[in-house]
Each structure stands twice: as C-alpha cells, then as structure tokens.
Amino acid sequence: MEHREKEAEIISEILLKAASEPEFRNSLIRDPANVLKDYDVSPQARMVIQRTIVDLTQ
Structure with a gap:
C-alpha cells in the first residue's frame, strides 16, 4: 500500500x-502532540487531524 x-x-x-x-x-x-506521537503520520497529517478535531468541537 x-x-x-x-x-x-x-x-x-x-x-x-x-x-x-x-x-x-x-x-x-x-x-x-502526545496522543499523535503513537501514530505514524506526517506533520501535515497531524495538522489536518488537529484542525478537524477543533472544527468538530466548536
């Protein structure tokens, strides 16, 4: 893959x-940062995840 x-x-x-x-x-x-350190994703992906979570919780 x-x-x-x-x-x-x-x-x-x-x-x-x-x-x-x-x-x-x-x-x-x-x-x-602490939660995502366990996942093999790029810094860009981490930003996408963080933005999405913030957007979902507003």
Whole structure:
C-alpha cells in the first residue's frame, strides 16, 4: 500500500475513534502532540487531524 493511502487510513481511524470515544477526543484536544506521537503520520497529517478535531468541537 502506498504511504499516502496508509496515512489516509490512519487519519480516518483517529477521527472515527475521536468521534466515538469522548475520552480519546478530549485527550486529542488537550494534548494532540502526545496522543499523535503513537501514530505514524506526517506533520501535515497531524495538522489536518488537529484542525478537524477543533472544527468538530466548536
């Protein structure tokens, strides 16, 4: 699988988990760098995830 596809899959997993697990979502909002360090995604992907979480919670 191409790295970009794999990364898109990981982003989807993170966002779905954030949508269904309030505790995970709150951790992601409070300390995204710490939560995302466990995932193999690029800095750009981390920014997308952080922006999406912020947008979803406003």
